[in-house]
Amino acid sequence: MIKIMQAIRISFGSIWSAKLRSGLTTLGIIIGIAAVVANVSLGESFNVYFSDEINAQGSNFIIVYSQEPNLFYSNELQVIDKTPGITAVSPIKQQLGVVTCFSQKKNIDIIGVTEDYQDTSNIIMENGSFIRDQDAFSAVIGSKVANEKFKRKISTRSSIDITLRLDGNRTVTRTFKVKGIIKPLNASFAGGGIDRDVSIFIPVSTINQMLEKDDFSAFVAMSDNIEDVQNVSDAVDKRLARNFGVSSRDLNDEDAKPYRIFNQADVLEQVNKLANSLGSFLVAVALISLLVGSIGIMNIMLVTVTERTREIGIMKALGFSSTDVLLLFLVESVIISLFGGLLGAGVGIAGAYLVTTILKLPFLYSPYIFEAGLMVAIIVGVVAGVYPARKAAKLAPVDALRYQ
Structure with a gap:
């Protein structure tokens, strides 16, 4: 059975022999991962920014x-x-x-x-x-x-x-x-x-x-403190309601009270919901870019299978098993995605820093964002490479050698 290091060397040779095609494929992953990393970072930045804005208005x-x-x-x-x-x-x-x-x-x-x-x-x-x-x-x-x-x-x-x-x-x-x-x-x-x-x-x-x-x-x-602000606010609400003759059963009916009351916890909860919705929207948009990049990998790997049909036939004639061929194409797909993920994560972090600087937002970078970007890239590489790799592995040696 082919060794993993041998598979990596062969895959690098294949990638290098089609530099332009591989570069364009990698570009799709770079853009997708960069968008995901940047938007996740921006989502956290907006969350912290909104919370800081509210906290600046008062203490509890x-x-x-x-x-x-x-x-x-x-x-x-x-x-x-x-x-x-x-x-x-x-x-x-x-x-x-x-x-x-x-x-x-x-x-x-x-x-x-x-x-x-x-x-x-x-x-x-x-x-x-x-x-x-x-x-x-x-x-x-x-x-x-x-x-x-x-x-x-x-x-x-x-x-x-x-x-x-x-x-x-x-x-x-x-x-x-x-x-x-x-x-x-x-x-x-x-x-x-x-x-x-x-x-x-x-x-x-x-x-x-x-x-x-x-x-x-x-x-x-x-x-007294932020942990008690909701309980104290409820106590104030009950006392004021009683003061204005509002019954306890109507306490939650805003139309029954001649006043409105809210507190820091209420505002922070609404702001967090807004920030989370914004973050989810940004990530959803980024995932569309990542989907396009993964389709690009699958497409280029399918083209590679077609172009290398005779090569696959020769490999099988020399004793390479279907599992060896499957591994070769999967490794090649993962290498393209991993390289794109590394560059994309770096570009995404730099982009998030630039945007937060322009918008005067707090820049937040957690190592898990970078690691998650690489993990997503690997998953994309495996998922996008499975079908082309299986197609290559299933080729019969005789038919592959006859392919023109």
């Missing part, structure tokens, strides 16, 4: 927002604050205001919060400090407000005028001292719908005083 956050006007007051704030597992909670009151600075007027979102908002939303200060509950007319501004909105950059201790519109077509204007500038987040998602980079934060008591109101539009809270 729970967000409650009203479905009706004038729904949340100090009583609801106390209900959430006293829920076991809640470590911080801030009410939110948001309104579009006109900000005047350096004789320029700009429409900017004004967000009323408490000092707990810094912890619940992972606010990191670039300059100065965040507002405190005892502050009155202090403001903390987003990085784009400080550096891009006006003709000159706003610094800490600068003064800005904020004008809000009241009922009855009235307006109220107050002067605020800039206490701090928030470090830019540069994230695609905004927790609670607030883009901190283009917003101005002031004490919620001050914005309510200006608006002559005492209600809140939403709450953002923080649980």
Whole structure:
């Protein structure tokens, strides 16, 4: 029986004798494996990117927002604050205001919060400090407000005028001292719908005083840890439902409650589903390329069998068995696939790195991706080579020698 090393040497000779044909066949595998490796890596990169984006918005956050006007007051704030597992909670009151600075007027979102908002939303200060509950007319501004909105950059201790519109077509204007500038987040998602980079934060008591109101539009809270965030969120939901007279049997009926509640675990679950779907789609597209490459190998090996019919007849006349011929053609197919897999895995990793660099995504490379690429290449080589190899092995020596 032919030895495996002898089969490899003969296969390399056959491949080298048809360099162009073998190269084009290998190219199909290179493209298929590269697409699979790159898309698997990109799928993981998107997964991590989306998770990092959400985590940047807050620590173990729970967000409650009203479905009706004038729904949340100090009583609801106390209900959430006293829920076991809640470590911080801030009410939110948001309104579009006109900000005047350096004789320029700009429409900017004004967000009323408490000092707990810094912890619940992972606010990191670039300059100065965040507002405190005892502050009155202090403001903390987003990085784009400080550096891009006006003709000159706003610094800490600068003064800005904020004008809000009241009922009855009235307006109220107050002067605020800039206490701090928030470090830019540069994230695609905004927790609670607030883009901190283009917003101005002031004490919620001050914005309510200006608006002559005492209600809140939403709450953002923080649980002890991410493992308990779902249980704490459910506890908050039950307490608020009871507060608004919603029966326990209607707790899961969103239409029965005048508010909506979601938490970090909910968002991460949805994001992971999105990332997994995206990854599956990318891999499915890549597998189509790999299928085309495997068909190319099968096609070229069938052509090789036809071209080498007389050679096969001579081999059998010299004592090579059908198993020897089968092994020769399988080894040749696997060598083409393995070489294509090596190059394809390298090209795929380089391609994934290039794409993640351009899109500013985290580049993730796990050794198993490279190993999986090679394993897939070998499997493709075996599967694509079985039929041509069996066809070659079944040729009768007399008929093969007569072939012209």
